[in-house]
Amino acid sequence: MTLGSLADTHTIRSPAHVEYGSGAVDALESFARDRGIDSVLVVTDDHLAASGVIDTPVARLEAAGVDVVVYDGVAPEPKLAMAEAAAEQVGDRDLVVGVGGGSSMDTAKLAAALAAHGGPVRDMLGMDNVPGETGPLALVPTTAGTGSEVTHVGVFADERDGGVKKVVFSPFLFADLAAVDPDLTETMPPGVAAATGLDALTHAIESYVSVLRTPYTDTLARRAVELVAENLRPAVAQGPENDEVRANMSLAATLAGQAFVNSGLGAVHALTYPLGMECGLGHGLANGVLLPHVMRYNVPAEVDRFADLADLLGEQRRPGESDRAFADRSVEAVFDLLADVNVPTSIAEYGDFDRETFADFADVAFEHSEHNIDRNPRRMDREDVIGVFEAADEGR
Structure with a gap:
């Protein structure tokens, strides 16, 4: 940690x-x-x-x-x-x-x-x-x-x-x-529970690796990640039948909100701008689909933190496993979570894209959300953003 x-x-x-x-x-x-x-x-x-x-x-x-x-x-x-x-x-x-x-x-x-x-x-x-x-x-x-x-x-x-x-x-x-x-x-449909829960997870993870993070935001973000990892699946599957998991997801959302409002966010939130505008994709769902792809891009810049996140997401370190390999498993853990709550791992599910489209998307992200890119733990230029969109188009 x-x-x-x-x-x-x-x-x-x-x-x-x-x-x-x-x-x-x-x-x-x-x-x-x-x-x-x-x-x-x-x-x-x-x-x-x-x-x-x-x-x-x-x-x-x-x-x-x-x-x-x-x-x-x-x-x-x-x-x-x-x-x-x-x-x-x-x-x-x-x-x-x-x-x-x-x-x-x-x-x-x-x-x-x-x-x-x-x-x-x-x-x-x-x-x-x-x-x-x-x-x-x-x-x-x-x-x-x-x-x-x-x-x-x-x-x-x-x-x-x-x-x-x-x-x-x-x-x-x-x-x-x-x-x-x-x-x-209680009345949230499963799809809404999944999308909003992934929104909270994105807030927590981006807060935890933000260049503006603090000890205060770290504490909130870590607990929020744990709560989502432990409770989102049953919250989606059981909904009103499970008061405890719904209470834990409400707490996770509030903790993550308090974290990011004090630390800032990152590139996931910048890249959701054009995706929401062009595809009509809701904010939480767009965050969820893009999250593991941006995480994969960011891992080399924050190996220790992403190793922390792997642990918080419920992964178990294997004997002799390197920090980098364990950090990479934080990405796989999020992919697994997406699959379990019936959210696609590829933006190709929402449109037929090409590199020219992704170049336009990158321009929109920088024009309207450059402050989030600036808070991302790994520096990004226009080509980097295009590359993340291309990876998100390919999926897992």
Whole structure:
């Protein structure tokens, strides 16, 4: 095990209050009472609204005597217009509550900022362009993967720029309350459980090898990797029948989110940009498919760390096995996990690509996510990125 240096001073960024565990959603009632909240906008998607998943959060808010209005216009891979529409619904309401996956929580963050400061929305894109505090914000995840409840980041497709994903990043987007209640993940379909779990694993692994890692992020990332390795398979296979594995996956997602928001990510997240845009591939699934291929590229730069990851992923070192050989098995462990949760190991499953397409993909990755490439443990140029896409096209 290799941990970051304790000799340096590091900043820890986090929400004001995290409530975790079965029944954590109940914290919404006391939060609303203590803050004197009278009216709330709940930001979610139409599936969660129709299926009744939001009923428990809404009931807790209403128990505090709060008037609740629901905006259910969020869709996967959210667009800036969704945040603008949600902000219009905020009006003079005292609290915004995002309930759902990363899409709903990100939309709630940006809606709260727009309601507090006005637009135009594109002025808030990028790093530290939210001008100040928002109104009170609470986030309640119903999936186990994005970690958005503990981050100060939102990702949106910009309709005016061909659907290119843009990031809003500001300390003013941290929630006042993150209520992580694994009971709310019961209705996740197996495919969603797999994709979101692989999202959490990607966050943890990229945090652990990021050039900006710290002892704090190392500790969170290591435990998150262990939890995903031990629990994602049964979470996908058993779902609502296994409370323990769902609770562990919720914890893994939150730990990984807290890790990466303090360490940064890496090349996997840069390369998902063009893959999501061109193929319509969801973020978590794109992360999962690309993860082992980027890991394979990175192993030579961080042999000790990838050997750690092999161990955390459940691999057993063989007698006389070198550190490098054991590090390489971290990649195989992720390939095995993908297969077990029915996720392809090749991007060829999602499109017919060629080198020219991958060259375009590389340009998009550098244009829109170069900061993630800069945090990758092994330096990458345009040809390196093309090579990773070609390897991902071939598959395992």
